[in-house]
Amino acid sequence: MTTRGGRNCFACRRQHRRCGSECPLAPFFPLDQPQRFENARRLFGVSNILKILSGIDPALQPDAMRSIIYESDCRAHFPVEGCLAVIRHLLHQLRCAEIELAFLTNEIAHHRSQMEHVDYNQPRKTR
Numbered sequence: 552m553t554t555r556g557g558r559n560c561f562a563c564r565r566q567h568r569r570c571g572s573e574c575p576l577a578p579f580f581p582l583d584q585p586q587r588f589e590n591a592r593r594l595f596g597v598s599n600i601l602k603i604l605s606g607i608d609p610a611l612q613p614d615a616m617r618s619i620i621y622e623s624d625c626r627a628h629f630p631v632e633g634c635l636a637v638i639r640h641l642l643h644q645l646r647c648a649e650i651e652l653a654f655l656t657n658e659i660a661h662h663r664s665q666m667e668h669v670d671y672n673q674p675r676k677t678r
């Protein structure tokens with residue numbers, strides 16, 4: 552996003568700082584996503600986010616920011632459990648799918664065992 556010839560991000564706007572082309576937060580906190588920044592600021596703090604970004608390979612920074620933003624958004628939606636609520640929900644879905652898979656595997660085995668006793672050379676009996 553461009554403002555008066557330079558990039559601008561919500562992080563800098565919120566902190567009343569000048570946002571330049573070197574701003575590490577600009578790609579992740581656009582002006583039209585203020586809540587994203589507020590969630591990340593509330594959970595991590597801007598200085599910690601900047602420390603995290605400066606301590607890792609620049610190629611990994613987008614992944615780190617995706618993680619920070621995801622965790623922050625989860626914490627905003629689930630104030631007590633944060634990401635744990637999402638993990639529990641996914642584990643529940645996984646367990647349900649495993650139960651369904653076990654049931655269907657049993658059904659297939661049952662039908663296969665019945666098919667072994669079918670004599671395909673006999674004509675089908677009709678009423």
Ligand SMILES: [Zn+2]
Pocket residue numbers: 559560561562563564569570571574575576577
């Ligand atoms: Zn900025």
